[in-house]
Amino acid sequence: MVEGSGERAAARYKRVDIVVALIFLAFGAIVAFDSWRLGAKWGEDGPQTGFFPFYVALIICISSIVNLFKGFAIRPERDKVFVRVGQLKLVLAVLIPTIVYVGFIKWLGIYLASAFFVAFFMRWLGKYQWWKVVALSVGNSVFFFLIFELWFMIPLPKGPLESILGLG
Amino acid sequence: MDEIQSLMHGFAIALTLKNMAFMFVGVLLGVIIGVLPGLGGANGVAILLPLTFSMAQVEGGTTTAIILLSCIYWGALFGGAITSILFNIPGEPWSVATTFDGYPLAQKGRAAAALTASFTSSFVGALVAVIVITFLSPRVAKFALEFGPPEFFAVYLLTFCAFIGMSKEAPFKTLASMMLGFALAAVGTDPVTGTLRLTFGFTQILNGFDFLIAVIGLFGIGEILLTLEEGLAFKGESAKINFKVVLETWRELPKYWLTSIRSAAVGCFMGIVPGGATPASFMSYGVAQRFSKDGEKFGTGMIEGVVAPETAAHAAGTSALLPMLTLGVPGSPTAAVLLGGLLIWGLQPGPLLFVEQKDFVWGLIASMYLGNIAGLIVVLTCVPLFAAILRVPFSVIAPVIMVICAIGAYTVHNSHLDIWLMVVFGVIGYVFKKLSYPLAPLVLAIVLGDRAEASFRQAMLVSEGKMSVFFSNELVGGMTGLALFLLCWPLLSAALAALRNTLRGR
Numbered sequence: 001m002v003e004g005s006g007e008r009a010a011a012r013y014k015r016v017d018i019v020v021a022l023i024f025l026a027f028g029a030i031v032a033f034d035s036w037r038l039g040a041k042w043g044e045d046g047p048q049t050g051f052f053p054f055y056v057a058l059i060i061c062i063s064s065i066v067n068l069f070k071g072f073a074i075r076p077e078r079d080k081v082f083v084r085v086g087q088l089k090l091v092l093a094v095l096i097p098t099i100v101y102v103g104f105i106k107w108l109g110i111y112l113a114s115a116f117f118v119a120f121f122m123r124w125l126g127k128y129q130w131w132k133v134v135a136l137s138v139g140n141s142v143f144f145f146l147i148f149e150l151w152f153m154i155p156l157p158k159g160p161l162e163s164i165l166g167l168g
Numbered sequence: 169m170d171e172i173q174s175l176m177h178g179f180a181i182a183l184t185l186k187n188m189a190f191m192f193v194g195v196l197l198g199v200i201i202g203v204l205p206g207l208g209g210a211n212g213v214a215i216l217l218p219l220t221f222s223m224a225q226v227e228g229g230t231t232t233a234i235i236l237l238s239c240i241y242w243g244a245l246f247g248g249a250i251t252s253i254l255f256n257i258p259g260e261p262w263s264v265a266t267t268f269d270g271y272p273l274a275q276k277g278r279a280a281a282a283l284t285a286s287f288t289s290s291f292v293g294a295l296v297a298v299i300v301i302t303f304l305s306p307r308v309a310k311f312a313l314e315f316g317p318p319e320f321f322a323v324y325l326l327t328f329c330a331f332i333g334m335s336k337e338a339p340f341k342t343l344a345s346m347m348l349g350f351a352l353a354a355v356g357t358d359p360v361t362g363t364l365r366l367t368f369g370f371t372q373i374l375n376g377f378d379f380l381i382a383v384i385g386l387f388g389i390g391e392i393l394l395t396l397e398e399g400l401a402f403k404g405e406s407a408k409i410n411f412k413v414v415l416e417t418w419r420e421l422p423k424y425w426l427t428s429i430r431s432a433a434v435g436c437f438m439g440i441v442p443g444g445a446t447p448a449s450f451m452s453y454g455v456a457q458r459f460s461k462d463g464e465k466f467g468t469g470m471i472e473g474v475v476a477p478e479t480a481a482h483a484a485g486t487s488a489l490l491p492m493l494t495l496g497v498p499g500s501p502t503a504a505v506l507l508g509g510l511l512i513w514g515l516q517p518g519p520l521l522f523v524e525q526k527d528f529v530w531g532l533i534a535s536m537y538l539g540n541i542a543g544l545i546v547v548l549t550c551v552p553l554f555a556a557i558l559r560v561p562f563s564v565i566a567p568v569i570m571v572i573c574a575i576g577a578y579t580v581h582n583s584h585l586d587i588w589l590m591v592v593f594g595v596i597g598y599v600f601k602k603l604s605y606p607l608a609p610l611v612l613a614i615v616l617g618d619r620a621e622a623s624f625r626q627a628m629l630v631s632e633g634k635m636s637v638f639f640s641n642e643l644v645g646g647m648t649g650l651a652l653f654l655l656c657w658p659l660l661s662a663a664l665a666a667l668r669n670t671l672r673g674r
Contacts, residue, residue, distance in 0.1 A: 017603055024344050031351050031366060038365050042633055049363045052621045053354040056347050063344040070338070082602060087397040094396055095595070098389070098570055102587050110578065114571040118564075126563030140568060144575065152219050154579055 009081040010088040017071035021064045028060030093125065109159030111141040171303050178530030181231060182538055190236040191535060195543045196550075198243015203251055203554050205562075206392035206569045209244035209485070210501040210611070213237050214380045215388075215576030217509050224513040231531040237509055238489070238532065239539040241502050242294065245445075245485050246547045249286040249478055250554050254279060257395075257558075262445035262481040265453040269466060269473030276469050280409045283551055284417040285471045286478045289428060291544045293479035296432040297439065297486035298536040301493075305522070305533075308494040312519035317626035318637045320495075322647035324620040325638075326654070327497055330441050331609040333654030336450070338604070345600065346609035352377045353617020360625050372585050379614040380580045383505060385590040386607050388573040390597020392566055409551050417471070424475050427456045431476045435483025439499050440491060445484040446608075452480030486536065493529060494519060497616065501608050504615045 035050030035057060042051070083091070101117040108116070119137035122128045128136075148154045149167075158167070181187070201212035220233040248263035253270035266286060273282035315323075328346060335342045355366045356376030367373050431452040438448035456476035457466045466473045488499030489506070496518035498504035510517045515525060522529055547554075577590040600607060631637035639645040 013603075016599070020599060020603055020605075024348070027348070027351070031354075034366050034368070038363065047625055047628055047633075049358045049361055049365055052624065053351060053366060056350040056354065060344055060347045060351065063340040063347065066340040067338075067344060070340070083397070090396045091393050091598070094566060094570075095393065099591060101570070102574065102591055105574065105578075105587060106584055110571075110575060114574075117571065118567045121563050121567040126561055128563075136564065140571070144571070148575070148579075152222065154218060154221075155582075156575060156578060157584065 008085045009083070010085045011082040013080040013082045014071060014074045014076075016082045017074070018068060021068040021071055024064035025061055025068065028057045028064060030057075032057035032061065097121070105157055107159060109162055110156045111145055112159055112161045114144070115141040171306060174306070174526065174530045175302055175534060177526075178532075178534030179538075181228075181527055181531035182235065182534040187232055187235050187531075187535065188538070190232055191239050191539050191542050192546070194236045194239025195243040195246075195539060195546050198240035198245075199247035199250070199543075199547060199550070199554055200243075200557060201240065202244035202247020203557050204565065204569060205251075205257070205395040206388050206566070207572070208248075208387055208391070209241050210505055211384045211386075211388040211573070211576070212244055213240050213502055213505045213509075214383045214580075215572060216240060217380065217505065217512070218576070218579035220509065221512070228527070230510075230513045230515060231528050231535075233513060234506070234509065234528065234532050235535040235539070237506055238535065239542070241485070241506070242536075242539045242543045243546070244502075245294070245482050246287060246290055246543050247554065248481075249290065250283065250547070250551060251558060253282045253286060253474070254555050255558055257398075262449045262485065263477075264446070265449040265477035265481075266474055268453065268477075269468070269470050272467070272469030273471070273474065278469070280413040281417045281420075281471065282469075282474050283409060284414050284548070285421060286474045287544055287547050288418065288421060289431075289475040289479040290482040291540055292428055293432050293435055293482035294486045294536070294540045297436050297483040298533065298540070300436050300440075300487055301490050301536070302533055305490050305494045308490070309519040309522040312495055313523075315495075315519070317623040317630065318640065318644050319647070320623040321620065321627050322638060322644045322651065323495055323497055324616055324623065326441075326647050326651040327491075327499075327612070327616070328609065328620075329651040329655040331606070331612075333657035334438070334441070334447060335606055335609075336447060337606045339658040341603070341605045342609055345605045345607070346613045349610040349613025350617045350620075352382075353614045354621070359618045359622045372583075376618075377589070377614060378580055378586070379611055380505065380508060381577050381586050381589050382593050382614055383501060383611055384573050384577050385593025386597035386600075386611065387501070388569070388576075389591060389594025390601060390607075392569060393594065393598040394601055396562070396566070409548060414548065420471060421475070424472050427460065427472055427476050428479050430455055430459070431479035432483045435480035435485075436487045438480070439484035439487030441499075445481040445488070445500060448484035449477035449481040453477045486540075489536075492517060493521060493532075496619075498612065501611045504612055507615065 032054055035054035038050035039048035040050035040054035041048055097117065097120060101113055104113040104116070115137040118140050119133050122133045122136060148156050197216070198209070198212065201207040202209070216237065220236065224230045224233045248258060249266050249270070251257045252263040252266040253274050256267050256271040258264040258267055270282045270286060273279065331346060332339050332342050351366070353376065356364070356374055358365055364374065434452045434455060435448045438451065439445065453473065453476050456472060457463045460466070460472055462470060462472065485500065485502070488503040490499070492498040492503040492507050496507065498507045507517050515521065515528065573590060574587050577586045578584070580586055597607060627637050638648045
């Protein structure tokens with residue numbers, strides 16, 4: 001890991017705690033609003049459709065307000081580091097390719113996208129030789145193809161490659 | 169003894185060649201899942217659940233399917249200890265307490281003894297829990313046959329209040345996390361009237377959120393992101409177990425019989441009341457430390473410090489199946505996934521299961537005995553193999569696990585949107601874990617939300633809207649009262665502590 005800059009805090013616990021409590025509060029408010037619209041009172045035959053979610057939302061709001069105050073009450077000297085810059089870089093280095101990967105599943109099918117995904121990791125983070133990268137990434141996809149399509153007969157999303165090969 | 173007879177019948181079902189083969193496959197897969205970061209009991213079973221669809225359609229196939237899935241669970245419970253002891257990385261949340269003494273033992277070169285002690289006490293914990301299940305569950309089921317909607321709602325209330333009362337996290341964070349689960353469960357079609365709610369015009373979420381997706385995201389992706397923070401390589405001690413060390417350790421273990429009994433009792437209690445394996449292991453470690461004559465040496469590498477958390481974690485993990493089978497209320501996320509499996513195979517969990525699906529229930533209970541014996545044999549003989557898995561660099565393992573999670577999320581409903589949801593849940597899991605919002609109540613609320621609401625509203629229909637129905641007889645009143653007591657427990661204990669402090673101050 002990079003020394004120095006990597007050790008710096010990317011975010012502190014207190015701020016993240018407060019932001020998450022605020023998101024909870026907003027979420028609770030939206031749910032409460034929509035439940036109220038549907039009717040959250042007692043009808044003639046018991047609670048209406050929105051009754052249960054409305055009170056759930058109300059509890060979300062109350063507990064997030066408590067959490068918000070608790071978050072604000074964290075004293076600066078007891079404010080831990082939430083995530084360091086170096087750690088955040090590593091997390092994003094995995095999270096962003098994963099998001100790209102999930103997007104590509106729709107176009108390439110899951111097998112080809114997975115092969116690219118595994119290859120990318122091995123080459124970029126692992127610095128493996130190319131023959132190892134190709135062997136493992138292709139082997140991985142072939143393995144899952146055999147298990148799902150042939151053995152358990154569960155069709156997974158396929159793309160152009162499979163139709164060229166006449167497998168899809 | 170009806171139970172013994174039923175159990176023998178169960179053994180006859182479980183002891184077929186096919187079921188035994190799936191038992192070993194399940195345990196082996198389970199240990200691998202338990203060892204790998206990002207794959208654990210709950211999401212491992214969730215990912216493999218779709219593979220059992222076709223298996224369950226054959227005559228008697230549901231029993232084979234549940235044996236496979238439950239054995240994955242036992243395997244994962246065993247596997248968590250391997251990484252804790254050798255690598256100081258808890259493979260599972262419930263094996264965190266095992267690292268306290270397990271890793272120091274490995275550093276002293278006594279890894280094999282620590283592993284043997286941990287596996288053996290896991291086995292003992294599970295065995296006690298299975299015996300409890302064998303004799304208690306038919307009784308609970310018979311009792312629960314009389315339950316109506318108010319009683320069932322009281323059971324749900326008790327489940328969720330227990331989380332708040334027992335959790336070591338901040339009560340309001342537990343509450344917020346749990347209610348988020350209920351809100352997510354409410355999305356989609358209203359179970360009683362069929363009205364759409366909280367969909368905001370998005371037709372893709374008409375059926376609400378599936379908890380299997382949440383489990384794969386929260387425990388899978390979230391866990392990988394957390395592990396990544398520690399860097400890309402694992403450093404660990406190597407281990408080989410030879411028969412001599414096993415025998416030596418087994419000779420030492422009976423010394424800790426009292427710790428074992430205490431831990432098993434704590435574990436069974438925490439598993440049935442849904443506290444879960446993780447708090448059970450911590451609680452039992454703490455209790456053992458307080459009562460042991462070597463208490464102050466805990467943390468430096470004491471066998472007893474491995475025995476206590478492992479016995480409790482395994483006892484809790486196993487006994488979490490009792491409420492799942494008898495009441496349809498799972499005691500842990502993994503039990504919830506198994507419950508989801510029963511529903512998918514067309515079985516209705518709950519008291520009727522013991523009447524209508526005798527073969528299934530007793531086959532499962534018998535397989536718990538056999539599965540844990542199989543687990544003990546597998547882990548004692550194959551430790552070096554499993555430790556080798558962790559030496560595969562993270563840059564290879566991490567993307568492969570991501571791919572497995574994505575495939576698992578897709579196969580639940582054959583929906584691409586679910587893979588996106590999995591990633592979102594993964595990020596939520598990562599942030600929640602770091603801010604100590606507990607994940608188990610969130611998952612259980614998504615699972616039970618609809619049914620808790622339905623039983624509440626049915627109870628209200630019967631009572632014409634009077635809340636007093638939840639106190640209408642001793643049984644339901646007792647459960648509701650206990651639930652409210654547990655709900656207020658954090659407040660009460662804080663008040664007691666404050667009172668004690670002021671008294672001492674004087």
